[in-house]
Every structure is written in C-alpha cells, then in structure tokens.
Amino acid sequence: VNAATEAADPAPGGGHWTCGQWAAALADYFFPAELAGQPALLCLDDEAAAAIRGTDPAAAVADLASAVRSWLSPDDTDPLSRFYRSLAPWRTSGAALVPPFLPLLALSVLAASRMATSEGIAPHNYYRRLREVLGLPQTGARVPGYDETMSYLWAGLVYWLDTVNGGRRGLSAIDTDPPPHIRHIGAALSQAELRQSDRQKLGGFFRYLRLAPGDSVEGDELLNYFRAWAATAHLSAGARRAAQDPEAAIRLKRILTADLATWDGRERDRSGRTVVGLAVTLSLRHPPSLGLAAERPPSSASTPEVLRARLPTGQEVELRPLTDRWFEPLDISPGDAGLRLGLQMNTERVAFVLGGASCFVFTEDEELDCLVSVRSAPVLRPCAALVEAAYRSETLRLLASAEPGWREIAVRGALPAGWALFAGIEMGALPAAPVPPALAALVPSAGTRVSLENGLRLPRGTDAYLTGGEPDVWMPGEEPHAVEVDGIAVLPDTAGRARLSLVGLAEGAHTVRIGPASRTFRSLRSTGLTRPSPEHRLAMRLTMDRARSAVGGYVSAEPRSLPPRGEVWVEGLVASGAPEDLPSPPRTPLRLRIGPSEYILAGAHPGEVVRIPTLPAPEWARRAGLIWNFDEAAPAFEPVWIFARWPDRWRVKLTAGVHPAAPMTGGSELLAAWRGAFTLGCFPDDGDAAAAELWDLYLDAADVL
C-alpha cells in the first residue's frame, strides 16, 4: 500500500478512513504549522480522536483501530511488520510526506493513556491496553515485534518533525531514551503524559498563577507550581501521574514553558471554548442586592462585540460590552442554588462560568460601580463576604483575626435565604487554626506562585522598591517552604508571609528563592532630588478677587508658566502667582540673642523706643527639645541702637548707620524713655569708629531733649 497516495485522497463522508487518511488527519491535528518551534505532542486520547474524526469518541477510536488493523498481520510472528516495512521507502523518498505509520504510533499513545493508574506504569499493564485497542488476542506478555518496530517508528517521527520539517510543524517531545524499565514504552508514555484536554487546561493553570500573555517563567518554577496545581485540577490520570514523575520533568518543563510562550491569555474547557468568569455583583445600597456580570474574553478578532449566550434553562441573554473588561451587568440575580452549585452560560466559542461556593468575597469595582466577587480576599484591602449561613459561626471565628472595623449587615429578603453578609473586612494575618475549605476565599492568597506583594514600589520599572520598603513574599501553596533572600533564610509569619523589609537589605538587586522558584527585584536608596514631572504635579488653585479668594479645585500645574493673573497656585506650602496677587511679605524681624535680661531698641527719631524683657523659651519648643537661642522683635521703626542688659552692665550695638532725626511728636514718656537709653552708661565697643561717631551725635540729640 502506498500510504502517501492514500493520504492524498480526500476522506470519504462516511465509512472508514484508511490508514493514510488517518495519518494525514493526525498530522494536521497534532502538528499544525502554528506549533512551529514549539514542543508538539502526539497526545491522542478519546476526545482528540473524536475531534479529528468528527464522530463520538468510541466510534472515532474504533475507526482508527480498524484502519491500523488493516495493516496488521495478526497471525504473523511480527504483526507490525507492514508498518516497519513502510519506513524505508518513506525515508528514501525524502520523508516529505506524512509518516504513514502515524496511526500506529497514535494508538500506542492511546493505550498508554488508558493504563489504569491503580496498576501503575508497567509494560504488562501497557501491552494489555495496546492489545485491546489493536484488537489482538490477550496472549503473551508482549506484542510480538513491538519493541523492535516501535523504536524505529518513533525515531522516524522525530526525524520527520525535527530534521525534515526543521520544527516548522512543532518540535519533537518524544522520549527516545527512556529508563530501562520502560525502555520500549517510554516514547508512547511521553506523549500520553498530557492529553490534548490537559493542555487546553493549561490556560487555567497560567491564570491561576496570575500570569499574563507574554510573561516568562523558568521551567523549574513552572513545574513546581504545576505539581501543586495538578493535584486538584481536573486533569487526566496520565497528567497527574506525570506531574509527580521525576522522569517526566524535562518533557513537562519544555511543554509548560512552550505553552506559556504561546498562550493567548485564555482558559479553555474540554470543548475548546474559551472560559471566562461570570462574577457575582453586590450592591450595598439599601436594600442590598445581588446580580451577575460577565467578563469579556481576551480580545480576539473572532469574538464579536455583542454576544448572545444561552443559560441552562434555555434562556438567551445578550451581552453588550461595557468596558474592556466587562459586559454590561446582567438582569439576573443568582439564587441560593446558583450560588452554591454555580452557573454557566455558553456561546458557541465562549463559556461564562461562575463556580459554586459557600463563600463569595467581593471587592469594589470602579468600572461596574459596585462590589464584584473575586477569587480570594485581597491583602489588607477592604472586601465584603457573602457566606452560607451554615458557616456563619466559623466565619465569625475567622474574622476575629481580621483588622477591626468589619461588621455583619442584617438583610431581610434582599439576598437569598440562608446567606449572611459581612462588610468592611480587611484580612491581614491569618489565624493559626485551620480555615475550613468552604471559607478559603476569605484567606488572602497570592496564588501558588512566589508572589511579591505590598512594599514601597518605586516608579522605576515594575521591580524596584525603596530600601526599607522591600516587598513581602507570600508562600506558594499551602505546604511549608523555606524562603531565602540572597541566600539568607527568612522565616514566614503565620499568614505565610515573609517580610523582606525587616531583613535590612542593602541597595541593589536581590533574589528571592523558594525551592526551585525564584523572583528578583531591586531596591533603591533614593531616586535623587526628585520632582514630579509637570503632568503629574498638582496645585490647589485659588481664584483671587478684590475682596477675598476662593478655592477653585485642583489643576495640573505647568511649571514653565506662572499662574494666570488673578490666580494663586498652592503646592504644599509654596504659593506662586503674580506679585500683585500674592500677599506682600512681612518685614524681617530682628533676632536678639538669648542671654541679656532685657533689650532696649532705639530708632533714629527720639521717641522710637521699645523695651523687651527676655522671656524663657516657650513650652512647645522645650518639649520638642529645641534650644531657644534667639528671640524676635519687629518694632514699627527701624532700630539703630540695640541696648542689651547683661548681668554686669548694659552694652550697646549699632545696627543701622542712620543719623538722629527729628523727635516724634507727642508722647513725652516715649521721648524720656528714648533719652534714658542713651544715659545708661554704656558705649559702643572700642574700635568701631563709625559707631563712636554716631554715638556722639545721638548723645547730643538726647541732651537736646
């Protein structure tokens, strides 16, 4: 049989497919051009067979088995010999066409995927499944000729993928050097580790890790999280087994990193539909009310703007975009069953899913202008919780460890019966006692990835923090882990949070390591003499009128331009504006050193005089620990002479070289006081000729008085 000719024939609408037709269909399905450069798996399972053949799974597998059986020689000592013989002509012709033996390899993978987990991975277990799918009698431990033939066929597929096609249809992820105990079945097992349906669920895994399309995570780290996630995810038995199998580690890492690299941000269900969230909305307006809001699928040209989805009841709802993230809220209020058991509505390509739960946590969503259910409580951010009444007492116990301020809101009739509502919750440290699984959503969770949370992040990229404000590290998963930062062990608190800010890290790059997972960040001591960029500066605008001023709100200041006439801008303590709009500055006060028991200030005009007793330092300054060295005076005249009364005598000092002027009119007491200052018996310091000359003039003026 010329397999290549068979493959080129169009598939008949009914009846059986030939081996060549299956080979072509399998190649198109598992090795499409979209996988260029990425690991490709021949991971045939029942669902994939059905998808390829367009029938139900059992019929599809039967048809494939029938096609393969048509190439078998059951009575021969080597029933697979025909496949073996097809290899040489295919290779000598350049192997340009689809490998004709692909259906046999696919069935061997199917057999591997069907191995009962209870019986473990063992050749006898595998051969029994293979005999079943091939329709061979269950005699003997092995399938005659299998070991020799299959190793050549798998090598042929590797050659076709990696050499002939150069990875343009995907790169081989076939284990060609398995350990001795599974030497002959290792290749098939390596393809059965992740079924197609498992790989479709990896979108959910990446979302679980809060990754975004374009993110890059090392294989070791991904595999570590995959092992934790696989335990509870609805994966095939093979995938769960492979997750824990050290020998599958390298292949899994390649697949996980490759699938992450090409991930479009979507989570898909078994039918290949994009899975997006259906969130419960909560309005706390009186009376509180529940609703539903559907997330929008990640942007895709194939997704129309307005969708029509069908509920299980058959009811159709129209979904109109509200924002990039949300459709408009639905006019549906979930009841008790909907909350407990979950809800789903589908379009042809999208499944909107609300997972049932006994506890829903809500945070405020500004786009929807209400509270929206989230996966888990945020760390130290306000949230509300709707809890099945059966868990009310356990919720109260759990909330005892929340920040103060939460309260239970009594609701009559507005919410489904049997549910309790709590608001104003801020979850920080967790209680030492175990949290019931039903209330897990109330426990802040950073997913299972090493998560850097909080801290004082600087606007220098996404990983820069102020020294002393390094982030907290949240432990992945629920298992205890040791955290190391730059090789130093850091003990997490009871909430599973390690506070790096308490470590005293120096400025620079730091690496946080938890098992094989690691994250890096930088810490900076300072960003310099920072000023916000012009577009980010804020000022309080005061509109000035002739009488008073008025607050006009906030504006973004333009530092290159002064406020317009008639406006004053206040940034913190700095007021700016046109000189006419700003209050005139006060006169600079005279500062007098503490020490003398009193001062007398005298001006040029007789009668310009003040007497200032020295006061003790004010109470507020003493309390603050400020040493009060100066006092202040702001007389209404310009002081020319300062007389200081020291314990032993009066001293005088010239402060302004101003000649004496005409006496002030009126106020004989002031004139006498002014004259009295010049008769205290003190003189300017020797050597100050200018002061001595002026002093004589002032003495003359005093004599005249």
Place this chain on the structure above:
Amino acid sequence: VNWNLLLEWTSECGAGTWADLRDACTWLGSRGGDDRSAWSAAHRLACLGHLELDWDSQHWSAAPPILTMLPRGGGFAISAGARTRTLRAVLQETVSGRDGLWLTTVQQPDAPEALFLQCADEGEVAQLATDLGIVFDPLAADRLSRLLPDLAPVVRSYPDGPPNRGFETKRFDATAEHPGWVPIAGIAAPGLYRVEVYWRVETWWSPIPGRYGPVPRAEGVYLELRRCERSVLRWEPDARSGTLIVPWFAPLPVLHARAAFLCSGLAPSSGAGEVRYVNVPQGVARQIAGSLGQAIRVSDPHQAPPERAGRLQHISRGHA
C-alpha cells in the same frame, strides 16, 4: 504608621494614584498594629504640606521642598514639603559646613520627623535654599494665612436628592452640645450629610432643600457650623504667641491646617477631644477663623499679647 518611611516614599515617587498611596499607608501601618486608616494618614501628610491630594482624579503629588522661617519662632526655620533621602543627606551635609546654621531633628509620634534649622540671620537660610535649589519663603505661615479662601461650595439642584441616596447616611448635628454624626434615614432637610458608599465616605452639604453639593468633609463641617451660626475655634494666648484649639469633630481644612502647622513646624497634638496647634500668632488664628466663618474665642483675653509690633510699643510705653 512608619511616618518617616511613608514621607520618604512619597517624596521619592513624586506622584502616583490614590490606590498606590492607600496601599502604602496600609502596609506601613499594618506593621505597627496601628489602626489609623490610610485615608487619615494621607490626609495628615497633606495637612503638613508634604503632598497634594486630588480626590476627584484620585491622584497625589509630592509638594515642592521649602525652607521657611517660623513666626516668632526664635530664629528657627523648618524644612518642609517633599523630602527625598538625597535631599535630606545634602541638607545635613551642607548645614554641617556652615557656622551660622544648626540642624535639629525632632521626632514626632504621629507625623514624620520635623527638621528645624536655627539661624541668627535668615539670609543664611535663604542662601541654603538657593544652594539646594529649593524654595525659600521668609514667612510662609503669614503668606498662606492671608491667602486662605472663603468657604465657597458648589451646590446644584437634585430634585430627588443626591446621586448616592440609598447608602448608609449620617447627618452632622452642629447644634448639639457635642456636635457629631447621627444616623438618619434620608437626605431632605438642609444640613451636612455623610454617605458611606462602599468603603468611601462622601460628604454632601445642602444649604436649602433640594440643592446639594459634594464637599470635603472638613469644609462641610465648617459650612454647617456657619449655617448654624456656631463658633467652635479657640485661641489661648501665651507670653509670645498662642495656641489654636480646634475641636476634634471639626478638623481644619487642608490649607488652614497648613497655615496653622507652619507656625511651629510641629504636627498638632490631640487629646481630650481637641487638636492643638502651638505658636500660632493671634493674627494667623484670626485669618484662619475668619475664612471659615468662625468668630474665634480667646480663652483669656487679659493674657493675650497684642500683635507683634503693638506688643513692643505697649511694653515700651509701660516701661520707658
């Protein structure tokens, strides 16, 4: 709250969103077991002139650093506004090389540490500001107090009540012996209302039935006090200046709080239902009260020192 770290972070960032600031406040506060809310921590930084907050756009911006003298402040200046670690280090280094300036750090329990510069000649401080490339204002307290605006709310007609009706609402009872917020069913009569919209609190003031305007809470309280013709501010004189005493239920609006803070450079102290701003000259206190529609009550008028220049004339008359 680790106030110093919070101020350093806002200064180093320069600007950001309210969500970022709230998270930082909460995180820093959570480490000390302090239940002070993020809002009040941010508001406090704004009242001390360290940053500007715009609740409409939900953004904040660090305020420019400034050196300014204190009124009747014994030759003390303060360093206020944004304070990056680099600025702090340069300030310390520069001052240590000058004879006429001394830097004193004062730790505060509920605010970032205060930085005081003492000088005999304020020209030294002005030169320092020039050298650091920051603003010098000889007396920002005086300037700011003379810029304080009148209360001027924007109200408009809402025939059915303001848009947040339906949420938990309280009314400010300004006429009670101890004014405060009391739960109320609806918003109908003129007054000041506080509405809890999820975890935000919106304050609405209604001068006449059917007309409402959103107001900052502090301004709203003084609007309502003015409407009810009630004065609550006191000024207690001392030998040099005085203490402005503000009741706990009526905190000063941001700009007014800054003017009062600038008189001492210290955060106000709280206790016994009062907030006390020290070293506030009577003139500044009257400017603050006047712009809030308050008639200030002088605790003991016989001890009240007259305004700065007048006091000296009075003394000179008494002794000369």
